[in-house]
């Protein structure tokens with residue numbers, strides 16, 4: 001890439017060089033890879049290691065790399081518990097009577113959660129392995145934003161897109177497309193990993209876990225806001241959210257590997273303080289943002 005796909009600046013500098021994660025924990029690239037940072041918009045970029053990014057998601061190779069497979073039950077097992085948290089960030093009362101689109105919905109756990117109160121639910125998912133099941137559960141299904149737009153579908157009031165932005169080839173085109181499927185006063189809730197995740201500073205071994213083949217883009221809060229504005233959204237309110245406890249950080253420092261949650265029993269106040277510290281200092285592992293069309 002000679003210039004930034006988001007802001008077109010040609011001032012790109014090397015930000016990270018090293019081996020990166022190729023799939024689940026422990027699978028590292030054979031050679032070091034370079035993540036660049038755009039001096040103008042701040043987005044960080046890892047050039048794709050797959051030949052065809054779109055095909056990689058359509059045919060399920062993506063989930064195979066993560067050892068997750070395409071089984072729907074497995075998908076729900078891994079993701080169902082996250083959905084009420086996401087709805088809480090969006091604000092549950094905002095969904096009733098609205099048309100909700102989920103861009104990159106996977107098997108559709110968020111749409112299942114809001115279906116009872118939303119006036120319509122639209123599933124946009126490139127992996128066709130989920131399509132029949134999504135239809136059976138009553139969602140309108142499209143393989144891409146482009147196919148929805150060309151079908152002349154009525155606009156959505158609310159769009160959500162969780163952990164998708166970092167995977168796409170061109171985030172600006174991606175957000176411009178979502179804006180087109182929204183009503184003029186519509187809103188988009190988006191989530192993506194935080195490029196300023198504090199663990200990157202605290203534990204150097206975490207870097208080769210954080211930077212990964214499947215994530216082409218890494219955003220700080222300011223880079224995400226800039227992207228939103230360049231994509232035509234009038235407003236972008238970012239929230240820092242941390243999903244892990246202090247036990248997870250301590251075990252990264254001791255064992256240099258992910259451990260899940262709660263493997264060192266700690267006082268709940270200590271865990272809450274750790275989370276509060278990261279979320280108030282901008283060092284959380286995740287960013288959520290509400291974008292106004």
Ligand SMILES: [Zn+2]
Nearest residue numbers: 004007038041
């Ligand atoms: Zn840029």
